[in-house]
Amino acid sequence: MPKSLFEKVWDAHAVRTLANGQTQLLIGTHLIHEVTSPQAFGMLRDLKLKVAMPHRTFATVDHIIPTDQLVEPYRDPLAQAMMDELRKSCAEFGITFFDRATGKQGIVHIVGPEQGITQPGTTIACGDSHTSTHGAFGAIAFGIGTTQIRDVLATQTIALGKLKVRRINVTGKLRPGVYAKDVILHIIRVLGVNGGTGFAYEYGGEVFDRMTMEERMTVCNMSIEGGARAGYVNPDETTFAYLKGRPYSPTGAAWDAAVARWKSFASDAGCHFDDVVNLAAADIAPTVTWGINPGQGISITESIPDPAKATAVDEKASIEEALAYMKLKPGAPIKGTKIDVAFIGSCTNGRLSDFQEVARYVQGRKVAKGVKAIAVPGSQIVGIQCEKLGLDKILVEAGFEWRAAGCSMCLAMNPDKLIGDQLCASSSNRNFKGRQGSPTGRTLLMSPLMVAAAAITGSVADAREVFDVGSN
Amino acid sequence: MSLAKITSIAGRAVCVPGNDIDTDRIIPARFMKCVTFDGLGEFLFYDVRKNADGTDKPHPLNEPRFKGATILLSGANFGCGSSREHAPQAIQKYGFKAVVAENFAEIFFGNCTTLGIPCFEASREDIAKIADAIEKDPKVEVVADVANQEIRFGGQSVKAAVRASSRDALINGRWDAIGELLDGMGAMKTTAAKLPYLAA
Numbered sequence: 001m002p003k004s005l006f007e008k009v010w011d012a013h014a015v016r017t018l019a020n021g022q023t024q025l026l027i028g029t030h031l032i033h034e035v036t037s038p039q040a041f042g043m044l045r046d047l048k049l050k051v052a053m054p055h056r057t058f059a060t061v062d063h064i065i066p067t068d069q070l071v072e073p074y075r076d077p078l079a080q081a082m083m084d085e086l087r088k089s090c091a092e093f094g095i096t097f098f099d100r101a102t103g104k105q106g107i108v109h110i111v112g113p114e115q116g117i118t119q120p121g122t123t124i125a126c127g128d129s130h131t132s133t134h135g136a137f138g139a140i141a142f143g144i145g146t147t148q149i150r151d152v153l154a155t156q157t158i159a160l161g162k163l164k165v166r167r168i169n170v171t172g173k174l175r176p177g178v179y180a181k182d183v184i185l186h187i188i189r190v191l192g193v194n195g196g197t198g199f200a201y202e203y204g205g206e207v208f209d210r211m212t213m214e215e216r217m218t219v220c221n222m223s224i225e226g227g228a229r230a231g232y233v234n235p236d237e238t239t240f241a242y243l244k245g246r247p248y249s250p251t252g253a254a255w256d257a258a259v260a261r262w263k264s265f266a267s268d269a270g271c272h273f274d275d276v277v278n279l280a281a282a283d284i285a286p287t288v289t290w291g292i293n294p295g296q297g298i299s300i301t302e303s304i305p306d307p308a309k310a311t312a313v314d315e316k317a318s319i320e321e322a323l324a325y326m327k328l329k330p331g332a333p334i335k336g337t338k339i340d341v342a343f344i345g346s347c348t349n350g351r352l353s354d355f356q357e358v359a360r361y362v363q364g365r366k367v368a369k370g371v372k373a374i375a376v377p378g379s380q381i382v383g384i385q386c387e388k389l390g391l392d393k394i395l396v397e398a399g400f401e402w403r404a405a406g407c408s409m410c411l412a413m414n415p416d417k418l419i420g421d422q423l424c425a426s427s428s429n430r431n432f433k434g435r436q437g438s439p440t441g442r443t444l445l446m447s448p449l450m451v452a453a454a455a456i457t458g459s460v461a462d463a464r465e466v467f468d469v470g471s472n
Numbered sequence: 473m474s475l476a477k478i479t480s481i482a483g484r485a486v487c488v489p490g491n492d493i494d495t496d497r498i499i500p501a502r503f504m505k506c507v508t509f510d511g512l513g514e515f516l517f518y519d520v521r522k523n524a525d526g527t528d529k530p531h532p533l534n535e536p537r538f539k540g541a542t543i544l545l546s547g548a549n550f551g552c553g554s555s556r557e558h559a560p561q562a563i564q565k566y567g568f569k570a571v572v573a574e575n576f577a578e579i580f581f582g583n584c585t586t587l588g589i590p591c592f593e594a595s596r597e598d599i600a601k602i603a604d605a606i607e608k609d610p611k612v613e614v615v616a617d618v619a620n621q622e623i624r625f626g627g628q629s630v631k632a633a634v635r636a637s638s639r640d641a642l643i644n645g646r647w648d649a650i651g652e653l654l655d656g657m658g659a660m661k662t663t664a665a666k667l668p669y670l671a672a
């Protein structure tokens with residue numbers, strides 16, 4: 001029987017069936033960060049339990065870390081307390097911690113792949129919904145709650161019901177100026193923020209075949225925004241080339257054996273999918289969100305939806321709610337909307353290629369007056385790579401602030417926050433009310449180059465026009 | 473570990489209407505800087521409940537007549553957004569013992585079950601009926617019956633599904649999986665031995 005990657009990985013990690021019909025699933029790789037794990041360690045201590053496989057849990061610090069302050073103690077005592085707590089727990093239980101001093105700290109979903117910890121055919125869990133990112137390598141990776149973190153620490157397993165699998169084919173060729181971010185924003189727009197509930201998404205077709213690992217990570221990262229707990233791309237030569245020579249990648253004979261094994265996990269031709277969706281690359285344009293969930297997106301050439309033209313009652317109400325919060329005019333073009341802040345970073349778009357693409361186009365240009373623009377590498381290693389290439393200088397000359405690695409303005413847990421109802425062009429993944437730190441702050445999600453175009457012109461713009469993309 | 477068998481919740485209810493109420497709304501991210509969950513309850517729905525100066529905004533949870541409610545009603549896709557358990561924890565610490573909505577986001581649903589909070593899925597019309605009844609009389613006793621998958625209130629009753637796996641876990645006192653998972657440690661090691669990447 002031909003099987004999908006999901007089924008193969010699931011079967012290889014299924015320990016046994018529990019009384020409630022769920023599976024006790026082995027979690028091969030467990031990633032933790034400072035926000036969701038301290039409580040889990042507390043539960044572990046309360047129950048007097050040990051960590052079952054300390055060598056399979058890896059920790060880093062990302063959410064609360066200030067990106068403009070390198071020395072501790074941090075200005076925010078709560079942030080410092082979380083940091084201390086994680087450090088203490090890792091030392092107590094013998095867990096590897098990519099602390100700042102190691103030079104390998106960063107957003108957990110950037111660190112895992114960068115270190116070669118994220119590998120095909122594995123199961124990966126982390127107390128963070130964007131764990132789906134790691135699916136880019138052909139792993140089954142998903143977010144878990146704090147109690148489940150405790151379960152993984154104590155037993156290296158969790159109780160989970162099997163997901164269905166939806167294959168999403170995107171065929172053809174992306175047009176110039178259209179990025180992985182636009183692909184996933186388009187998918188979420190088409191299938192809805194709930195469309196993936198109960199599913200893992202398998203992304204396939206020419207568009208994903210051609211993507212780099214960093215692009216695949218951008219897509220898989222936002223699977224959860226479409227309701228899919230996990231999303232993955234089958235491993236191929238691109239995957240193996242990325243992993244070769246990374247610190248945790250196998251070497252020598254073990255490398256060859258691993259590649260052979262990884263290949264065997266790819267979905268078989270003719271395997272069963274619970275659902276199949278076909279999309280055309282040619283239909284995807286640079287996409288911008290106008291609302292308060294990642295599914296509320298339009299192409300840069302479209303106008304903001306008008307609730308009066310909504311067909312369903314539900315749709316009308318949600319457009320009205322979104323526009324009232326976003327203070328945007330129905331029917332107006334999204335292009336030209338004035339922005340206050342531009343943010344390039346996060347686990348969605350905070351990797352080397354994101355900054356390379358932006359630097360290539362903003363070189364010699366200036367951020368518009370009155371716009372606060374910040375660029376935040378997703379990890380210390382990404383930061384150093386950028387600095388070696390002089391990208392930081394290009395960005396700073398253009399008027400961006402260049403920061404230290406962390407989640408930064410993706411969410412409101414560190415000093416990088418919106419103020420009042422500032423409108424932010426953001427390369428992150430969530431535009432929920434208050435997400436960027438101010439209860440009235442407003443977020444427009446888009447690709448890094450679209451953020452750069454907005455920063456340069458001071459308003460939402462078509463990066464293809466601003467930077468003459470495609471003609472050079 | 474023996475856990476309580478959760479077969480039904482009886483108490484007063486309050487409705488926080490709206491669809492797609494995400495976890496950032498349930499508990500704004502800035503309140504998640506904590507090393508324990510104690511004390512999260514007071515920040516439940518904070519940004520929609522409180523003005524910047526800490527005074528109350530109009531919100532059902534601020535209305536004295538709904539104080540002490542243990543059953544929370546809402547709309548579709550409740551609990552979407554982040555996987556953080558802070559949201560169900562805040563709901564539980566505030567005093568809620570059950571949530572009734574049209575449907576729930578996946579991770580949120582799982583997190584609730586693990587805390588022993590049953591999540592009931594009812595039709596929009598039926599939720600409106602319950603909301604009407606509590607609007608007329610906030611003191612009306614609402615019984616959220618996990619075993620029979622129904623909500624009873626003021627002489628009426630509506631169907632409200634609790635997904636089979638969750639229902640089974642709640643009714644049989646198995647909603648926290650840790651006991652069973654620990655029992656499977658031997659089997660875990662057998663499975664792990666077949667996976668080369670797990671070698672120490």
Ligand code: SF4
Nearest residue numbers: 130346347407410411
């Ligand atoms: S960058 Fe944003 S989405 Fe990613 S892990 Fe950090 S806070 Fe979460």
